[in-house]
Amino acid sequence: MLDPDYEVFVGIVAAGSISAAARALHLSPASLSKRLARLEERLGVRLLNRTTRRMTLTSEGISFHADLQAILHAIEAAEQSITGRQEAIGGPLRITAPTSFGRMHLAPCLADFLTLYPQIELDIELSDGFVDLLEGRFDLALRITRKIGNGLCAHRLADNRRVLCAAPAYLAQAGTPLSLSALRRHRLLAAEGQLPWPLLGPDGAVSLNGQSAVRTNSSEVVRELALGGAGIALRSLWDVAPALASGDLVRVLPDWQGSADVGIFLVHAPTPRLAANTRAFIGFCQQRFADGAPWEASER
Template sequence: MDREYQLFAEVIERGSLAAAGRALNLSPAMVSKRIARLEERLGATLLHRTTRKLATTEAGQRFYERVVAILAASREAENLVAGIAGDPAGRLRITAPTSFGRLHVAPHLKPFLDRWPKLQVELDLSDAYVDLVAERTDLAIRVSAQVEGGLVGHRLAPNRRVLCASPGYLAEFGAPARLKDLSRHRLLAAEGQLPWRLQGRHGPVSVGGVSFLRTNSSEVVRELALAGLGIALRSTWDIGPDLRAGRLQAVLPDYPGAADVSIFAVHPAGSFVPAGVAQFIAHLRALYGPEPYWDRKLHKSAGS
């Protein structure tokens, strides 16, 4: 029964029979056959199928919500037994912001998996806030000021942010000397990132405006800054190598990003934390810490 439920959940989450089949190594015909068999057993139509679109019926949506809860409970039970029996084992599904995951999670997976070879890690990189329960995700890396309700947060590292621009941009437009000078400069930010929250000498300040170029990608903002299109507020974990190499320069250093933003590992609240989740949090904490390696490299560069 768990296999049927997993198949149905994959179809809904991936949006098509073919995509679910690829994830589970099944042909689209076999997926269709099993879904039809499930509908026959339940005596209800779960999906509306057309050549272009797949959607849940009202019964299908209610069934999906229950199926997600059942699969989560089943996975928790398996992880509990695995944790009691010995080393962490089974699936560990992780989501992280695109840039951070690529730069500071993926490169550190090998030593973690070498230590815990019974784990099967799935890493999903997305700048969207994933619903961990609905998406059956065990752990998320979040760069934020707070952890939303229903989740348990573990602070992994501070998130230092600086205003920066390329030498070419500063040569063409000049460097802002005061905060109010930003009003005559080109600002670069992804959707939802403005206004900027900064920390001034006398407390928090806010800088509003409109991005010179509209984008939904934080990675694109970095590339635009490197190309000389404007001033951006970026995390040092993202632009550390560019600052050290001089491809970007910090501006208005007395106004860093708000200090309340940190890097968290979060997981659904509950009495039981899977061993794989606990071990991965410990792995990242040991890697990052109060002064993460990307900031130590910057300090070393500044002192040399």
């Protein structure tokens, strides 16, 4: 039997926050915080860096979590083996994901997943619209959000860092803002509902209001407008890292970035036991992100 405090730690990492884990485990956040602190004191290391806005694994926490995951998988395999109830992986698996992220970062790894699990019948829908997982139409949703809906279970894959950026041509013509007050006087680019921008920087948390120079419901259009030199955008690194690396976009006010409480999650409806297909996909994605998000490589 795994130490209960170990299970609490794994649950907190899977949920992405102490409050979300408390809901999933039907415990109080204060109780989970005390148990986590007790575990860290017993081990003599800090496992999680946590503030009111963000929770991240320390290097020791990453290593310890990976070891615990391996132990949990081994225990599960042993139980299935001895009871003769090995659940087959195969049949339908229905997943929904945001359009841009799904196209850029989910679709390219699906061939590897299907090589591992050729009996799975994969159904992928890319949409930026809200999907109610409690309706049962999808087994999993990939969501980029700061809050997971009540009653849902979430597995955090990565942070979602957002940076201010613009094309060199725009900055050459309009000038480079050196302060937030100067930024407000520039042409801002954002999809509907994305302004005001919650920013975090040297002066703490700031909400930067304004109006987008172009009205659109598409984040992909915003990226293309920024690349074309139409203004300054707040974009996720997973979306613009290649353009930043090539110089097609450059950071603006690099001491400021989007608030750090947004994460990338795999989310599913609550269930007493996850189906084998769903567990397989979650484990596959967690392994892909175990060493950090690939788009963060240039920022490390």
